[in-house]
Amino acid sequence: MGVTYRRILLKLSGEALMGELSYGIDPAVVNGIAEEVSEIAESGVQIAIVVGGGNIFRGVKGAAAGMDRATADYIGMIATVMNAMTLQDALEQMGVQTRVQTAIAMQEVAEPYIRRRAMRHLEKGRVVVFGAGSGNPFFTTDTTAALRAAEIGADVLFKATKVDGVYDSDPTKNPAAKRFQSLTYSHVLTNDLKVMDSTAISLCKDNDIPIIVFDLSVRGNVRRAVMGESIGTIVGG
């Protein structure tokens, strides 16, 4: 296939693995995602994935319930490792070599995050899944995705979500909501549009990493995005 992007950073929210469930992981949904990833990995595209943990635990929620925020965030980061390992399992069952690297060392289950090693895996055609976020509390996995994308020199950041792009108002509440084809980083930041948090957008802006927001539940969308088809909203300079 005629690919536009050679090295991509795919950000999957924890909720993307949840499907219709209200908590945790739906194996059928994970398999669907793994199939899409496997298809593009076979075509030679280098894929790194940052996975969230919102399907299991969110630091902000823990803090709202009275927990120490940093402790709650560490629990959230550990939750992302469960998701990372689940994805690895699904991918490897499909024959895709996959490595999980975690920002908090847990060497019995995954490699520690080592940038150069991650890049070597990618060059060898292995999918790399980054777990444990950035390793720092008070951050998000969206920011981690922007950070890792910059670190590994990704051509693009794919922000896979449940909606087919960025709208001027909430499309689930306003039937007249308009979808943007493209946006600038500055527009997103000034208007506080819900693409990713502002730290993540700023990092992408400073490092010229385009962000493509698209609906993951539509089969074939990851491939379409890799081929440069206009399937959602692109945020750029």
Ligand code: UDP
């Ligand atoms: N988290 C963190 N530092 C990071 C990344 C994540 O503390 O660098 C914690 C934070 O508590 C967050 C949780 O991990 O709520 C799960 O990540 P996130 O909410 O970004 O997941 P998503 O919304 O993508 O499912």
